Amino acid sequence: MPDLIAIDAGPAQSVKIASRAGFVGLDLRFNRFADEIERLNPEAFADAMAAVGLRCGYCSITPQKIGVDHERWEEELADVPRRAALAATVGYRRATSVVVPFSETLDYDANFAMHVKRIRQAADILADHGIWFGLEYVSPKTRWFGKGHEFVRNLDGMLEMLDAVDRPNVGVMLDSFHWCCAGETADDLRRLRPEQIVAVHVCDLLEDVPIDEQDVRLRASAGETGLVDMATFLRTLDEIGYDGPITAEPTHPRWKEMAPEEAASITAWSIRDCFENAGLTVPMPSHAGSRGPGEQT
Numbered sequence: 001m002p003d004l005i006a007i008d009a010g011p012a013q014s015v016k017i018a019s020r021a022g023f024v025g026l027d028l029r030f031n032r033f034a035d036e037i038e039r040l041n042p043e044a045f046a047d048a049m050a051a052v053g054l055r056c057g058y059c060s061i062t063p064q065k066i067g068v069d070h071e072r073w074e075e076e077l078a079d080v081p082r083r084a085a086l087a088a089t090v091g092y093r094r095a096t097s098v099v100v101p102f103s104e105t106l107d108y109d110a111n112f113a114m115h116v117k118r119i120r121q122a123a124d125i126l127a128d129h130g131i132w133f134g135l136e137y138v139s140p141k142t143r144w145f146g147k148g149h150e151f152v153r154n155l156d157g158m159l160e161m162l163d164a165v166d167r168p169n170v171g172v173m174l175d176s177f178h179w180c181c182a183g184e185t186a187d188d189l190r191r192l193r194p195e196q197i198v199a200v201h202v203c204d205l206l207e208d209v210p211i212d213e214q215d216v217r218l219r220a221s222a223g224e225t226g227l228v229d230m231a232t233f234l235r236t237l238d239e240i241g242y243d244g245p246i247t248a249e250p251t252h253p254r255w256k257e258m259a260p261e262e263a264a265s266i267t268a269w270s271i272r273d274c275f276e277n278a279g280l281t282v283p284m285p286s287h288a289g290s291r292g293p294g295e296q297t
Helices: 011-021 030-040 042-051 070-077 080-090 108-127 155-165 176-181 230-239 253-257 260-277
Strands: 025-029 055-060 094-099 132-137 170-175 197-202 246-248
Touching: 011 025, 011 030, 011 042, 011 260, 025 030, 030 042, 030 055, 030 080, 042 080, 055 197, 070 108, 080 108, 094 108, 094 197, 108 132, 108 155, 132 155, 132 197, 155 170, 170 176, 176 197, 176 230, 197 230, 230 260, 246 260
Parallel strands: 025 055, 055 094, 094 132, 132 170, 170 197, 197 246
Antiparallel strands: none
């Protein structure tokens, strides 16, 4: 996902950057680029991805956060059928959104009810196009403490929400950063069936920052500091049968100082190194070049 490493690129440019960096898949935001995909023609765009060996990862179709204000939700929901049709035509079968771990106005029960209603609304539209919907919980204390009414921020809370939603195409988006900050373990991951995991983010904690002070805006690349047990995280996902996309989300201001190609190369190799260190086989695209600017990671 280019914007997760501060690459401001449209769909066509993203294909080129991902291909040159050696990625095997591309994530795409249809809630931002639907009009452009229409202009490019979704079938032609799918062909362009396939031509350079890129598979569809996950995508964004709904608002990025379930808890946006009512007007924003209704406005975007009206466009979800079009976005979902475009995504399905290109080949995307996984979409995600974020559950913010607090509300300034709604108490837990009211916020829970609102989320369940909205997730069902979106999931039912996505199901018409054969798309799974994954919800990401956000765990760092800096993201919820003292910000209002606390809300779902760990796997326990997310599973409770999924039970309430009760839709077969709704699951969880896991993130190694949130998994670690929530104090969760391999046993927590083993509670999940593979079909409950829609997508996965990987990144690392910053060094010399206490766990309660870790910030979602400041993360290290996957495996960079070793504070997240990435080998256990990835091996356990493999053990339970997860076979979906793995995407890096090392959000940090440093990416803005790099050329897009350098940021992409470093990120691609950080993921590949994590798989190798975990003893897992990583699919290598035919277009992957030799190790580039990311060699040091």
